[in-house]
Amino acid sequence: MRRLRDKPLASVLIVDDHPVVLQGLVSWLAGEPHIEIAGTAASGRECMLLVKEKDPDAVILDAHLPDICGIDLAKDLKKIAPHLKVILIAGQPESGFYINNILAAVLSKGCSSREIIRTVYAVLNMEPPSREEWACPLNVLTPREAEIMNLVMRGLQNKEIADCLRIKIRTVEFHIGNILDKLEVSTRTEAVTRWLKLMSRPGL
Incomplete structure (x- = not known):
């Protein structure tokens, strides 16, 4: 290791x-x-x-x-x-x-x-990430998920996101599900609020 x-x-x-x-x-x-x-x-x-x-x-x-x-x-x-x-x-x-x-x-x-x-x-007998490490948005979402999250913040719907990124709607839905799970929220609105809080941390 x-x-x-x-x-x-x-x-x-x-x-x-x-x-x-x-x-x-x-x-x-x-x-x-x-x-x-x-x-x-x-x-x-x-x-x-x-x-x-x-x-x-x-x-x-x-x-x-x-x-x-x-x-x-x-x-x-x-x-x-x-x-x-x-x-x-x-x-x-x-x-x-x-x-x-x-x-x-x-x-x-x-x-x-x-x-x-x-x-x-x-x-693997490893300690999970500390709260401080998880507070960093770079450690929460993958680059693709962060890209999709930024489009969600702009108000784009799944089809529009799919067209923008040239991927399938099913793929967008899959990523959205992962985003909600990782941010521990149940709606897109809650995800936007949570993401904004993470991105507003000092030093980022």
């Missing part, structure tokens, strides 16, 4: 064959001040290659991949990287998933971004 400003910096690999889910996991973790994305993979083969190349601290793994079962992949990963913490995301987690300490944690597909982030910190 590397260090940044005298604090641990965890390297996390994300594995899922669904592009939207993969994008969401990357978006949630990319805004964390003490987590870096080691890479992404959509298959067991890609995952094995990246673990050998990048040597991440943890991997977030879908239970069902096109070429291998998540449990079997986890077993193979632990053989080449015994230190690796494997977090399995399954449709309906069961206690039986904890086989011979292969898995560090099991989460349901419906879990929140906060739960995933807390789990990453927990399995």
Whole structure:
């Protein structure tokens, strides 16, 4: 595990064959001040290659991949990287998933971004970011989310944002959902108010 400003910096690999889910996991973790994305993979083969190349601290793994079962992949990963913490995301987690300490944690597909982030910190025995670190807007939203948030502040609706950024409306909706979750609000108006407060902090 590397260090940044005298604090641990965890390297996390994300594995899922669904592009939207993969994008969401990357978006949630990319805004964390003490987590870096080691890479992404959509298959067991890609995952094995990246673990050998990048040597991440943890991997977030879908239970069902096109070429291998998540449990079997986890077993193979632990053989080449015994230190690796494997977090399995399954449709309906069961206690039986904890086989011979292969898995560090099991989460349901419906879990929140906060739960995933807390789990990453927990399995790596890391302290979550301090209130001061989270108060910095650069640590709250990803660059794309901040870009969308600024357009929301200008009063643009989802279709207008999609046209402006040349992305799909579904992608905009996905990012808006992440923004509301990260800012811990339930409406766009509340998000704007919260974002303005963050951006008005002295020194930013």
